[in-house]
Amino acid sequence: MTVRKIKLDEQTVLCQPDEPLLDSLLRENIEISHGCRQGACQSCMLRSLKGKPPAEAQHGLKEGLKRQNYFLACLCYPQQDMEIAYSHHRDYVTYATVKAKQMLNPEIMQLVIETDEGLDYYAGQFVNLKREDGLTRSYSIANHRMHGRQLSFHVRRLSGGQFSEWAHQELQVGDRLAVSEPQGLCYYQPGQPEQNLLLIGTGSGLAPLAGIISEALHDGHRGDIHLYHGSSDLNGLYWVEEMRSLQQRYANFHYTPCISRGEPNPDKARGRAHEVAFKDLTALKGWRVYLCGHPDMVAASKRQAFMAGASLSDIYADAFHVASSSVD
């Protein structure tokens, strides 16, 4: 065994043989949150930027995290020199050109961009988009992976939303944006084509879910796929016809648009999307659940899905926090 060099940002730390990486970082007074030191609490999660971390250091992590080379510092005995980061790349990996803007409903615009370089992403992940002056917001990728360098997003106009108002009003086809590395764990994971899927989204939370659904169907998913998309009124829904036609094409895809307020509508379910969903589907043991949209809906649904029998490791959530939508 030899001493390994570990690079974190500008610092290089030496990790002694038989020493967990966490200890060597703490020894150098590098602040790493940590708890149990035995792989259970997962608070010392870091990411390897060059190559796979040791397999035992990924023990107990979700598949998606493993694939993205996350690992636990307390379980990591480096077998070679490593370059690591706190959680994700902060760097912007590429630039993109705006290709199209199209209103999907009175408040949500579809923005299509083409990146200079291909990105390795999964439908349902998000990227940070950065304007020239540095203003940054996170948006979920709404298309599946077959589109190569084209990414589409659903940008909801928020009153007072600096980025969204600018994107709606001033951003032009041909303009340039910086694009971060794709992030997030709320995406379709192939490999269990028989598993039933429940997807619940509010507002532009449909974007990642639509990407996940098209990827699943494209992948030949055979289990039932139930989508509940909700909004307070009719104006907030979109892609109703698209989802209906998808439902006609695929016998295993079920779509329920939901309206929580205003006039009852004959072909929309009445109520909040998650309430309607959990009334319809009461036994979710073995199901995979995707939740995207309003943070309150996501938190409530996580609990309800778990109580209805879904395993926590099968619940994928992406809460759209307005105030903190620019990821720290």
Next chain:
Amino acid sequence: MTESLYEQLGGEAAVNAAVDIFYRRVLNDYRINRFFDNVDMEEQAAKQKAFLTMAFGGPNNYTGADMRQAHAKLVKKGLDDSHFDAVMEHLSGTLEELNLPQDLIGQVAAIAESTREDVLGR
């Protein structure tokens, strides 16, 4: 060499099987579920797993001070023996549901019981 309690129970696989059942029972119990409102479920599940690992006699470095600190806020909100008892009930119930032998369940309960004073901040 005799197997440790943790090994006899089935090690980490047993903890994984227990954690969902245990957490679901706790959240379903109106006597105690208010203490779990507004917590991040994944973080909470990770903590439950660490706790169960400890109670199963598995590798851990739980200290009494950690237990005190972690529950101090809940004690202020009224956490008392009746709530601790309810959690103990669910711990045994979970292990019974998993068909683990009674003598092992007793050993797990004894370890969990040993945290009572720290959890309740006494």
